[in-house]
Amino acid sequence: MTGPVAATAADASALAAIHAGAFPQGWGAADIAALLLSPGCCARWVPGQAFILVRAVLDEAEIITLATVPARRRQGLAQALVGQAGALCLAQGVTVLHLEVAAGNVPAQALYAGLGFVRVGRRPGYYADGSDAWLLRLNLCAAADVHLPG
Numbered sequence: 833m834t835g836p837v838a839a840t841a842a843d844a845s846a847l848a849a850i851h852a853g854a855f856p857q858g859w860g861a862a863d864i865a866a867l868l869l870s871p872g873c874c875a876r877w878v879p880g881q882a883f884i885l886v887r888a889v890l891d892e893a894e895i896i897t898l899a900t901v902p903a904r905r906r907q908g909l910a911q912a913l914v915g916q917a918g919a920l921c922l923a924q925g926v927t928v929l930h931l932e933v934a935a936g937n938v939p940a941q942a943l944y945a946g947l948g949f950v951r952v953g954r955r956p957g958y959y960a961d962g963s964d965a966w967l968l969r970l971n972l973c974a975a976a977d978v979h980l981p982g
């Protein structure tokens with residue numbers, strides 16, 4: 833596998849295609865480009881296959897989205913992306929990584945649990961379809977040696 837690399841706003845259309853293949857309501861290329869140009873946002877991707885979008889504010893960061901195309905799932909791409917994003921965040925002084933995940937999203941919850949994320953809250957009716965979100969958190973300092981793949 834070719835490792836994840838940086839994605840820029842110029843890659844927004846390709847990122848939108850991956851997103852549309854992973855979520856019922858895909859984000860448009862213009863929205864993804866705008867996110868990528870906003871302060872603190874960065875993306876890593878395996879071109880055409882998977883990407884992660886993260887936003888850092890001071891010493892905390894949030895995974896805005898993460899997606900792998902169906903044909904490349906269960907091959908370690910998301911694990912590598914979260915690991916690399918976490919390492920990059922840590923290198924710039926971020927110590928905590930947050931995210932929201934749908935309560936019914938079993939694959940994503942298994943992924944994050946395996947990486948050491950813990951549940952810190954639940955938002956009832958958070959998503960457009962009325963489903964709840966779990967709030968997950970990873971202490972990057974504690975996780976660096978234990979969970980995050982290099």
Ligand SMILES: CC(C)(COP(=O)(O)OP(=O)(O)OC[C@H]1O[C@@H](n2cnc3c(N)ncnc32)[C@H](O)[C@@H]1OP(=O)(O)O)[C@@H](O)C(=O)NCCC(=O)NCCS
Nearest residue numbers: 854898899900905906907908909910911933939940942943
């Ligand atoms: C969740 C998602 C990003 C995982 O991507 P992926 O590249 O297939 O994940 P990985 O191959 O890195 O999986 C790593 C581990 O996560 C867990 N996992 C991933 N998919 C799983 C599934 N369908 N069922 C159970 N566990 C799963 C496993 O522990 C897996 O390790 P293993 O394959 O050695 O058992 C992908 O399924 C996806 O794009 N889903 C739709 C979008 C989405 O839900 N994004 C996350 C929003 S918070």
